[in-house]
Amino acid sequence: MTNVATDTKAAVTRATTTDLPMVYVNGQMLPKSQAAVNVFDHGLLYGDGVFEGIRVYKGKIFKSDQHMRRLYACAKAIRLDLEKHVTPAEMVKIQRDCIEANNLVDGYIRLVVTRGVGTLGLHPFKCPVPGVICIADQIQLFPPELYEQGMRVVVAKRPRIPVKCLDPRIKSLNYLNNILAKIEAIDAGCLECIMLNTEGFVTEGSGDNIFIVKDGEIFTPPSEAGILEGITRKFVIEELAPLVGVDVTEKELRIEDVYEADEIFLTGSAAEVIAVTRIGDNEDDARIVGSGSEGTITNKLRTKFRQIVTSDNIPEN
Ligand code: PMP
Numbered sequence: 007m008t009n010v011a012t013d014t015k016a017a018v019t020r021a022t023t024t025d026l027p028m029v030y031v032n033g034q035m036l037p038k039s040q041a042a043v044n045v046f047d048h049g050l051l052y053g054d055g056v057f058e059g060i061r062v063y064k065g066k067i068f069k070s071d072q073h074m075r076r077l078y079a080c081a082k083a084i085r086l087d088l089e090k091h092v093t094p095a096e097m098v099k100i101q102r103d104c105i106e107a108n109n110l111v112d113g114y115i116r117l118v119v120t121r122g123v124g125t126l127g128l129h130p131f132k133c134p135v136p137g138v139i140c141i142a143d144q145i146q147l148f149p150p151e152l153y154e155q156g157m158r159v160v161v162a163k164r165p166r167i168p169v170k171c172l173d174p175r176i177k178s179l180n181y182l183n184n185i186l187a188k189i190e191a192i193d194a195g196c197l198e199c200i201m202l203n204t205e206g207f208v209t210e211g212s213g214d215n216i217f218i219v220k221d222g223e224i225f226t227p228p229s230e231a232g233i234l235e236g237i238t239r240k241f242v243i244e245e246l247a248p249l250v251g252v253d254v255t256e257k258e259l260r261i262e263d264v265y266e267a268d269e270i271f272l273t274g275s276a277a278e279v280i281a282v283t284r285i286g287d288n289e290d291d292a293r294i295v296g297s298g299s300e301g302t303i304t305n306k307l308r309t310k311f312r313q314i315v316t317s318d319n320i321p322e323n
C-alpha cells in the first residue's frame with residue numbers, strides 16, 4: 007500500500023530506555039520525545055479523525071479484529087477512505103511492531119487516525135494522506151482499590167451529544183463532550199459520570215459503557231440511545247454474561263432505573279469491568295447502589311473477565 011511505511015525495525019534499534027515508549031508516527035518509529043505531529047494536521051486543528059483504545063494482554067491484541075472493524079467503520083463514517091492508504095492487516099502489523107519495540111506484555115494501545123495534513127480551512131478533502139499514530143504503553147484509568155470497592159460517580163448535567171449531531175457510535179477525535187462531562191465528575195471529587203441524552207435517557211460514562219443489574223437480570227442502554235458500541239460491552243453481552251448464566255437485555259433506561267438498580271457496573275477497554283456503588287455530587291449524601299459494595303453478578307463478571315485475560319488463550323478475534 008502507499009504512503010505509510012511499515013518497516014520500522016531500523017528505527018527501533020535507536021530506542022533508549024529513558025525515552026520510551028517508542029511511538030509509531032506516520033511511518034516512523036520514534037522515541038517519545040520526538041513523536042510529534044504536523045501542526046497542519048486536521049486531527050489537531052479540528053479533531054478530525056478517529057481512534058481506538060485497545061488492550062494488550064500477554065503480548066496479544068485483545069479483540070483485535072473487532073477493533074479493526076470499528077476503526078475502519080468509523081473512518082468510513084467520517085468519509086475517510088483509510089483502506090486506500092493502510093489495510094487492516096498493515097494496521098495490525100503497526101501495532102505488533104509497537105508491542106515488540108516496547109517489549110509490551112500487558113498494556114494499552116492508542117491507535118489514532120487523523121484526516122492528515124491539509125490547509126487551514128475545514129475542507130477535509132484537501133488532506134491527501136491520513137495520519138496514523140500508534141502508542142503502546144501502560145494505562146491505569148482508575149486506582150486499583152476501586153476495582154474491589156466500587157466507585158462513586160455523578161450524573162453529568164451536560165447531555166451526551168445527540169446522535170443526529172455527531173453519532174457517539176463514531177469514536178472520533180472530538181471528545182470535548184466527554185471531557186467536559188468528566189470535569190463535572192472531577193469537580194465533584196470522583197472520576198466518572200453517567201451521561202444522559204437530550205431526552206433524559208441514560209447513555210454511558212465519559213469513557214465507558216454502563217450496565218445495571220435488577221432482580222438477577224442485566225440491562226444496558228441500546229445503541230440508539232447515543233453510545234459508543236463498546237467492544238468490552240459486546241464481550242460482556244455475548245460472552246461473559248452467558249458464561250456466568252445471566253441474561254442481558256438492551257433497554258432504554260431512565261436515571262431512576264439506575265438509582266433503583268441492585269448493581270451497576272461500567273465497561274471499557276481501559277476501565278475493564280468496575281462496579282459503581284455510589285451516585286452523587288459528594289460522598290456524604292450520595293445515593294447508595296444496592297448493598298453499597300460490589301454486587302455478586304458484577305463480581306462474577308469481573309472475575310471471569312480477569313480469568314480470560316490472564317489465561318493462555320487471549321481472544322484476538
Ligand atoms: N464509551 C465511550 C465514550 C468510550 O470512550 C469508550 C472507550 N474508552 C467506551 C464507551 C468503551 O468502549 P470499549 O469497550 O470499546 O473500550
